[in-house]
């Protein structure tokens with residue numbers, strides 16, 4: 001559903017940021033056009049874009065909220081497809097940070113902009129006024145900088161840079177899109193180099209790293225102090241430098257140093273540092289290089305974090321250090337080298353930060369917020385200052401002692417007007433509201449004449465008082481005939497039922513109170529569900545357990561894109577008690593009704609109904625939930641006794657493994673919308689088999705593009721990849737008809753199918769004539785178990801994959817193969833005939849995470865048509881014995 005007047009957005013530049021911004025926008029179900037330069041690659045004129053789309057599927061953390069969101073992105077190049085720009089309401093430029101390139105691009109695209117389209121640059125370094133130089137006034141009034149943070153899907157901050165020329169209607173329109181559709185928090189910055197967060201964040205990174213190296217201090221201790229005392233994210237400072245990349249840091253800092261005035265303190269702290277230069281030379285540039293300050297090594301199958309030894313640039317396992325300091329104050333009062341180091345850097349850091357007022361922004365709360373949202377600081381830097389015994393006075397005194405100049409914000413005493421309460425930013429402006437009802441756990445506000453309930457307990461946990469107030473409020477809303485909104489005042493919706501309360505009841509053996517609590521919760525949910533006013537729940541952060549159950553019982557859910565929600569209690573062995581499982585099923589059923597279907601008319605023409613918007617509830621949810629509950633119960637002595645008593649008549653002890661549930665393997669179907677015709681008796685075809693097929697490729701108007709009979713090995717992609725993927729699983733004599741999305745329709749440069757448009761959907765008809773060799777995996781004889789369900793693009797025939805594998809003989813537990821023992825993961829193409837057939841069978845259709853356990857007969861462990869078997873000595877396996885294969889995907 002589009003909530004603003006923005007229907008289509010164009011992103012230009014499919015690099016790391018551009019493609020991830022396109023994914024973020026597609027996640028909100030808004031149409032995206034992603035453009036880049038023409039490629040000379042044999043893969044076609046859009047090869048750069050195809051690669052970017054492919055990368056989106058594999059990046060971690062996932063840029064896409066669901067793989068079907070790729071369908072919202074249409075790709076094109078800047079020569080053939082410029083007219084696509086004229087359909088777009090916003091054009092976001094995310095090309096290389098070179099002013100000449102950007103200007104050339106603007107000149108090229110401006111003739112295609114529709115009248116009221118907004119043009120935005122995602123630059124992080126080039127000033128707005130330079131970007132706008134030479135533009136016509138009619139473009140200047142709708143040209144802005146929208147600075148996203150990396151990764152755009154996960155970082156809430158968006159820095160918006162505008163000037164007085166920008167039309168106010170444009171500001172309103174883009175602000176609505178960024179906040180409502182994309183869930184971003186906007187912070188306005190003046191047009192100064194690096195804007196707010198990077199100016200401060202990179203200053204701190206360079207200050208700490210360069211000074212620590214100069215003073216010969218240990219990165220591990222410094223990072224531990226930052227994460228433990230200052231509550232910075234776990235990467236610390238050195239880890240973040242590695243994550244950004246030393247090469248990128250160099251680009252950012254050099255650009256900042258070049259554009260900042262000569263008296264700016266960045267120039268002074270950006271010390272020449274030989275060791276950093278040497279690291280760059282040796283490609284020790286961080287995570288994407290051969291290591292950085294830290295490196296992760298896999299030794300004996302175990303991941304080990306190591307730290308650099310500057311004496312010879314080797315790496316040593318990380319030693320843990322005891323924290324000597326209990327608080328920031330203790331650290332700063334210490335005369336240790338680390339105490340002195342932190343004193344020095346903190347004074348410099350804060351003087352720099354405060355000195356940015358008013359040139360960069362006149363709002364100190366925005367500075368605090370930018371670091372929380374753009375750099376994931378749990379506590380903002382200005383809030384942190386209040387944890388120092390003397391706060392601003394400490395900075396002031398230290399500056400005087402060290403003879404450092406004080407910024408105007410301190411000398412004119414503006415800092416004395418800071419109100420600590422304003423650091424917590426509420427989504428509701430409480431000053432505009434009036435409390436109508438209240439107890440110790442929840443409150444009802446009248447906000448802009450709407451009824452709004454907010455929970456006020458720790459983590460917004462649900463207790464009796466919360467339920468009492470909600471029931472009372474629903475009644476009041478019905479009396480007034482007004483809809484009811486449930487909105488958190490915090491960054492999260494609710495952590496669910498108050499587990500401490502439940503634990504107290506259990507500890508006191510007070511099961512009557514526990515039952516009453518559950519009954520009250522159920523009554524509350526029922527009241528929400530059957531109220532005769534609308535219940536609208538607005539959720540951000542997390543809505544876990546009972547929090548999720550509130551959403552499930554609401555009439556409307558307004559969810560932030562990054563909301564984490566679910567009935568998570570099953571993983572700790574608790575059954576959702578407030579009606580969540582039932583509601584999940586009702587909703588899943590409704591979604592199934594809305595699912596896209598393939599309809600086939602009398603002439604066997606297939607048409608695809610419109611794509612649905614929501615993620616589907618696939619997988620055996622109920623069985624998985626119950627199995628998790630049982631498995632977790634079995635981990636406790638009481639749980640085990642309970643189940644053993646229950647099963648006494650069967651007179652056997654029980655194992656957790658008895659409760660692992662089979663998975664379903666139909667994820668491939670959600671990608672291709674396959675219809676099968678006929679039964680067939682020989683097969684099924686598995687990746688690696690040599691098949692002969694007759695195929696037809698048709699466009700969506702049923703025009704025949706290509707047809708032929710072809711013999712090839714499944715997974716070699718000789719026609720278009722989708723044909724191999726769809727043929728997998730077919731029986732000889734069977735036919736399949738499928739609709740394939742563009743990303744699986746591109747052709748292989750070796751065997752060209754002419755006239756394939758890289759951006760279009762196609763239909764294929766396949767008839768399977770023969771399979772060689774006649775060595776098959778009979779699905780009825782195979783058991784497959786997964787350790788998790790995930791909604792990711794499944795691995796398919798012909799894809800490359802990296803995994804660890806173990807094969808165990810079930811009759812005696814003998815381990816026949818273990819890649820971990822050989823200290824090596826397997827990297828193979830699904831369909832490689834040098835690996836056991838069962839491996840390709842098990843990998844096709846598996847999501848690229850977690851462990852898959854397969855139990856199958858020895859005959860399926862033979863490699864296809866080859867004497868080489870990279871995992872087993874073939875002669876050691878009996879055809880009819882049962883073997884267990886465990887495959888764990890490696891990132």
Ligand SMILES: CCC[C@H](O)CC(=O)SCCNC(=O)CCNC(=O)[C@H](O)C(C)(C)COP(=O)([O-])OP(=O)([O-])OC[C@H]1O[C@@H](n2cnc3c(N)ncnc32)[C@H](O)[C@@H]1OP(=O)([O-])[O-]
Nearest residue numbers: 459461495496497498499500544545546569575576577578
């Ligand atoms: C019977 C069926 C009922 C129903 O149907 C199902 C449910 O809702 S079942 C429930 C389903 N829900 C869950 O399973 C979620 C359980 N909670 C979590 O997973 C994490 O706490 C969470 C991810 C929310 C935040 O992580 P984080 O940011 O690292 O923060 P943190 O972890 O450090 O916690 C901060 C403080 O909050 C406290 N507290 C938190 N949650 C609860 C609670 N439910 N209760 C009470 N207290 C809770 C926590 O103890 C701590 O207190 P203290 O005194 O300051 O030490």
